Amino acid sequence: MFIETEGTPNPATLKFLPGREVMGASGTADFASPELAARSPLAARIFALGGVARVFLGADFITVTQTEEADWQGLRPQVLGAIMEHFMAGLPVLEGQEDAEALDGEDDFDPADAEIVEQIKELLDTRVRPAVAGDGGDIVFRGFRDGVVRLHLQGACSGCPSSRATLKHGVENMLRHYVPEVVAVEQVEA
Numbered sequence: 001m002f003i004e005t006e007g008t009p010n011p012a013t014l015k016f017l018p019g020r021e022v023m024g025a026s027g028t029a030d031f032a033s034p035e036l037a038a039r040s041p042l043a044a045r046i047f048a049l050g051g052v053a054r055v056f057l058g059a060d061f062i063t064v065t066q067t068e069e070a071d072w073q074g075l076r077p078q079v080l081g082a083i084m085e086h087f088m089a090g091l092p093v094l095e096g097q098e099d100a101e102a103l104d105g106e107d108d109f110d111p112a113d114a115e116i117v118e119q120i121k122e123l124l125d126t127r128v129r130p131a132v133a134g135d136g137g138d139i140v141f142r143g144f145r146d147g148v149v150r151l152h153l154q155g156a157c158s159g160c161p162s163s164r165a166t167l168k169h170g171v172e173n174m175l176r177h178y179v180p181e182v183v184a185v186e187q188v189e190a
Helices: 041-047 072-088 097-104 111-134 163-178
Strands: 004-007 013-017 029-031 052-057 062-066 137-145 148-155 184-187
Touching: 013 072, 029 041, 041 052, 041 062, 041 072, 052 148, 062 072, 111 137, 111 148, 111 163, 148 163, 163 184
Parallel strands: 148 184
Antiparallel strands: 004 013, 013 062, 029 052, 052 062, 137 148
């Protein structure tokens, strides 16, 4: 099994491409601590290495964020080994994968804005998420109230130095252009 590794805009995060489906069409999963990773044998195995601050599982990739004390020179080969061992053992990536949608939380919006929210989600899914996934992360819609779109950044995007600029100059400008009801975009935590 050959696993490719790519850098991301976040210097603390690497993207690992195992050459096979990780989460597939069932969505994504973001684990900010070992305790939250209990549902994922793969994420738990990576956290067990030490020096890992976050694990994000995408359709066909895994992004791992190191702690401030760790360095990629020592951690990268350990993560590669853990991913390889996991897939070679044939273990599930996420237990109860059919419940992956529940990991995303709930959307907060006025039902009267349902049509606007669908437009926002469509733009996020077709124009933003593919680009963000290319950088090893994901962006999740969390709500829309009073013209403000609330988004949660995951994976390499969480904690990335350029994430605020991406949200304000990229995502916000695009949404405001296509959906006049949008006045601002703000980042929220889970």
